[in-house]
Amino acid sequence: MQVVLWIVGILAILFLSYGIFPTVLLRMLSIGMVKKGEINKTLALTFDDGPNPVYTPQVLDLLKKYDVKATFFVVAEKALDHPDLIKRMKQEGHTIGVHHYRHTNSWFLTPWSTKREISRSAEIIENLTGVKPVYYRPPYGRFNLFTNIFARGYIIVLWSAIFQDWRKGPDSSGLQQRLIAQISEGQIYLLHDDGEDAGADSDAPAHMIEALKRFLPHVRRRGFRCVSLEEHLGKKSTEEQKWSV
Template sequence: MKKIITTAALLAASWTVLPTVHAHMYAHNVKKRGPDRSEIALTFDDGPDPVYTPLLLDMLKQYNVKATFFVVGEKAKLYPELIRRMEVEGHEIGIHNNRHISNWFLSPPALERQLIKAADSVHSITGNRVTLYRPPWGHFNPFTLQQAKAFDTILWTSIPGDWKKNMTAEKLAEKLRMARSNGAIITLHDSGETTGAYEKAPLIMMDALRLFLSDQKSASFSFVTVHTLFRKN
């Protein structure tokens, strides 16, 4: 019995933890930081949200910040006006699966369907092909990178935990300051509906982001889309 349990645990790890660690630490085709320029890419996952995303877009416009949104396909379909607004205001749109489901629970055909549906939803709204992908929770299975080869897979330099219930604006703003560096990709969330997230977390995130963007040292950085961050000079 013990041998069966051990074998099952090893098989589970080979499908979940090991591919995820490899992708985060060693995969050359997964991007986590841009070139050494005074630029930062702010990225937002899990939206669009009908309440929080418009408020976030207002703030980004106020501070002249361009960002990248990794959207859930089903939500994009529900709120196409927010997808259109993102594009009109100069932001970049990537996909975050059609449903916010971990790749650990998806077979290769199921993941392929998630990617196609999400990309098609965005394309039907904007008319543009989606080129960026971020897996929910940053989870990879052994086939994720192969299935997502049509996209640039983007992770992060810093993910400061803005979704947590015990997070305060001041604490989060300090984490953002600590993450501030050349080429950084910072991951935040504009929806609190995801499993494990505090439903009002985006309000705290926006308060923290305002503190961060108002900081004098932040003024020495340009906040750009992921595409701009990785442009070739």
Template sequence: MLWIVLFAGVMILYGIVPTVLIRKTNFRIYRKGTQPGMIALTFDDGPDPYYTPRLLDLLKKHQVKATFFVVGKKAKQYPYIVKRMHDEGHEIGMHNYRHISNWFIFPPFLEKGLQKSADIIEQIVGTRPMYYRPPWGHFNLFTPFLQKKYSTVMWTDILGDWNAKIGTMELFNRLKNSLKDGAVIVLHDSGKTFGADELAPEQMLSALELLLKEEEAKNMRWVTITDLLNEQTNKQISSI
């Protein structure tokens, strides 16, 4: 019984408290743009050999640029998909080497995993990733030090698309409601992670296709995180 109490106490201090504080204070976090009409569409948990190529086809069809936060181990398994992302003008960030919460990773392993992921991505596309999104948005006591090396990107809207019970039309409605200036929207192009439904990306693709056919969506500028950041920086400079 004592070890359970000790474990819970360590978990609270190491993971839960830092997560709450970092997210509440937005400490070294980027989560929203400021420019009217601009939206960053982001995808976590891939690449997936079945769903990600179909997603890339859809984005290409509608001339939408996105940012992919890839799992390092999957990037190593499917380098041709990561290369295609890059070649088609999408941006690539990191989502840990394995899809594990930072609450359960000790500092040396977290840093080593991100280093390994960055090396893999650089070998595939020739440029080193600048952006990081922790799985489930979980931080720990050590992640503020890593945030000096990588820009941490969170979100304005996370829509629960990993749950297949939501259904295509409900997800479509959630997507429509997320169309706000400067929004950073999270979707998932793989269902093979803990807590996700394996077939959930199927309805994500259907809902996203419905959205991109909407006139309101066509009038938005779908940009990468770098584009969203650059527009914000340029606006700040021009106002000086």
């Protein structure tokens, strides 16, 4: 029994050292990543976990209606299933970033799997769009000891405002109010255009879209613009690129 406890203890320490501690440290100190923008009166909408054949077109329609540019951190496996949506994102001026081949938690990836998730995703995005992706966001915002090594050459982007919109909640009006409450310069919003991953509600994006319909006109009335990460990060984007190459 004592041997089992020792083994469990050692495995727990290894797990903490490999995934949890690096995530906490990197996110607390913002080492090698960006969380906020630089340009006055702008905020960035970012969408994770898609593309989704039902909800992503609705998001794109809404962004087009209000002349808004956004950033999509796509799951490459889903991108292969829906290449038309990736091409539409590109054609309509949106930015496409890496979010792993599958929606995999970096805590449970080996170093080699980490490298493969990033590089394979980037290759698929480039093949579909003709443009090499610049931005990377690990699923759940979680890192392991090797994430930053294999993400060199990318700008790691997290967020400054998160809304748990992967759960549908009571209604969309509450989410709308939370979106409005977070309007301020430099914000990077984290939203989701797919609800099929573990822990999410499959119809949650429908509530997010309803909230977004009322949020975007409000942003305009407040004198803010929703822009791509390229514009939003401004000079910080260039500096981070130099750091990571």
